[in-house]
Amino acid sequence: MITYSIIIPVYNEEDNLREMYRRVVQVIDQLDGPTELVLVDDGSKDRSLAILEALHQSDSRVHYLSLARNFGHQIAVTAGLQYAQGEAVIIMDADLQDPPELLPQLIEQWRSGYHVVYAQRLSRAQESWLKKLMAYGFYRILNQFTEIPIPTDTGDFCLMSRQVVDILNSMPEKHRYIRGLRAWIGFPQTAVRFNRDPRFAGEVKYTFRKSLNLAIDGIISLSRKPLKIATYLGLMAALVAIVMIILVLFWRIYDAPPQLIGYTLITIAVFFLGAVQLICLGILGEYIGRIYDEVKQRPIFTIKKAVGFGKNP
Structure with a gap:
């Protein structure tokens, strides 16, 4: 023994x-x-x-x-x-x-x-x-x-x-x-x-x-908390989008000069949303990859x- x-x-x-x-x-x-x-x-x-x-x-x-x-x-x-x-x-x-x-x-x-x-x-x-x-x-x-x-x-x-x-x-x-x-x-x-x-x-x-x-x-x-992070990032992106919509409507209604204008705003928005999507996809990919490894049932x-x-x- x-x-x-x-x-x-x-x-x-x-x-x-x-x-x-x-x-x-x-x-x-x-x-x-x-x-x-x-x-x-x-x-x-x-x-x-x-x-x-x-x-x-x-x-x-x-x-x-x-x-x-x-x-x-x-x-x-x-x-x-x-x-x-x-x-x-x-x-x-x-x-x-x-x-x-x-x-x-x-x-x-x-x-x-x-x-x-x-x-x-x-x-x-x-x-x-x-x-x-x-x-x-x-x-x-x-x-x-x-x-x-x-x-x-x-x-x-x-x-x-x-x-x-x-x-x-x-x-x-x-x-x-x-x-x-x-x-x-x-x-x-x-x-x-x-x-x-x-x-x-x-x-x-x-x-x-x-x-x-x-x-x-x-x-x-x-x-599983990283999955919740992906959810929070999505909510944050939605909140930013809502704020921008409110600002645009304010500028249109009151004919106020916009503080964020033109291609700069569009570029920032595209990069921000792209980053959020890639981060969320990366987090999901880590979990899906592990599911894939498990279901193969290899030693x-x-x-x-x-x-x-x-x-x-």
């Missing part, structure tokens, strides 16, 4: 894997129950998969999945969740920004009765002020959109009980925002605060585009190889 499963998604992390393994093993050797490492190769193009194979050969606690292509971080975590067998499941990144030395504190809170123990960042080492500002703003905006409170300044680094993981695995949706879904599930949750370390080696995998897509997925998957991921697991899910 496995007590702890540690899921680590891997994408082009050959420079980090051996140091990550060394530090994780130092921690799990001191834990109070059998532990497995579930390493998920997300279609890496470097030697990451070969290193995972070597780690498995040298340590039977290392199990690994090789996805058939790059599916993205959230899907790689989802694959790991479906194969993890532990009573407590921990998610962390391979770049050592999530310190393995924090695991005993997460486990301590789980032992005291919490089903979800998430690591909350107090600081972000070696990140630009712009990225810190965007991260700060995103979590606050997200909480304004969602009906379920999402803990601020948290990532996927967390511990979840088997009960929570089983519920997550029963959710079939394709566009997944793990930190939002674990909050939606409920159960007692608490934070362990830490200072986030810089990457041990290599380049940052979450580019601005990927971070933006994740933010959009988080908002769209947890809230969330495909696996090329699964090594070290006693049984498949």
Whole structure:
């Protein structure tokens, strides 16, 4: 019976894997129950998969999945969740920004009765002020959109009980925002605060585009309020049109010189209405696109190889 499963998604992390393994093993050797490492190769193009194979050969606690292509971080975590067998499941990144030395504190809170123990960042080492500002703003905006409170300044680094993981695995949706879904599930949750370390080696995998897509997925998957924004924009455009009609009638009736004249007024009106329509279409398109992905009923991921697991899910 496995007590702890540690899921680590891997994408082009050959420079980090051996140091990550060394530090994780130092921690799990001191834990109070059998532990497995579930390493998920997300279609890496470097030697990451070969290193995972070597780690498995040298340590039977290392199990690994090789996805058939790059599916993205959230899907790689989802694959790991479906194969993890532990009573407590921990998610962390391979770049050592999530310190393995924090695991005993997460486990301590789980032992005291919490089903979800998430690591909350107090600081972000070696990140630009712009990225810190965007991260700060995103979590606050997200909480304004969602009906379920999402803990601020948290990532996927967390511990979840088997009960929570089983519920997550029963959710079939394709566009997944793990930190939002674990909050939606409920159960007692608490934070362990830490200072986030810089990457041990290599380049940052979450580019601005990927971070933006994740933010959009988080908002769209947890809230319908953007649809209400489209409604409000339409009402605002209608209100502006009514005001302009009243002004035009006033100028005609009282033969007053118009304050807004000619092509300038027409151009502003066209651009304003065009912008409102495009924004509304974009919001609708995000929801319709997700409906399209769901109704196709394709699997969330495909696996090329699964090594070290006693049984498949």
